[in-house]
Amino acid sequence: AQSVTQPDIHITVSEGASLELRCNYSYGATPYLFWYVQSPGQGLQLLLKYFSGDTLVQGIKGFEAEFKRSQSSFNLRKPSVHWSDAAEYFCAVATSSNTGKLIFGQGTTLQVKP
């Protein structure tokens, strides 16, 4: 069965510092990968997606993610974090055999120190 693991439940970084949030997935073929962000009490906003091609994908708000097939990972990065980036981040996977549903990780809560 497909699964997504986000090893870090909570991360704290200083404003202006770089950020990397980890995501590992379990699926035999090439998955379709997503990162979503959720502010408190809000729905999910799509940050970026990977379908195929270039393994480094750019998203909104200055985020990027890199797909590494050999490591079954899709880590999210940002070179310089802003206080407004504090939120919960979810990695998700969809598969060609299962277009109906997204499988989400547990989420990583990002706290930004001034």
Next chain:
Amino acid sequence: DAGVTQSPTHLIKTRGQQVTLRCSPKSGHDTVSWYQQALGQGPQFIFQYYEEEERQRGNFPDRFSGHQFPNYSSELNVNALLLGDSALYLCASRAGTGVRRYEQYFGPGTRLTVT
């Protein structure tokens, strides 16, 4: 371009009652999925509707049912509410063709509290 909308925003119900949540998809989208997000968890897939039929279902009991209307809007119904049904219920919509069918857009959610 209106995104996914959901109503109501918040809802408080008593154990054993029934509840109906509503969702209007993003313009141009014809497929609607529902997710349950318990506190501190990632969203869990409940089911998906396309062409007014349930196409896929997650691991949820029959107390959870849904409907899709000809205008693509959707309802989620939950019967015999349990305390454990307290959660944020998210609606997501997507287009039906090409790789874009894997890309889902979410509404703001309905916060259901069961007492």
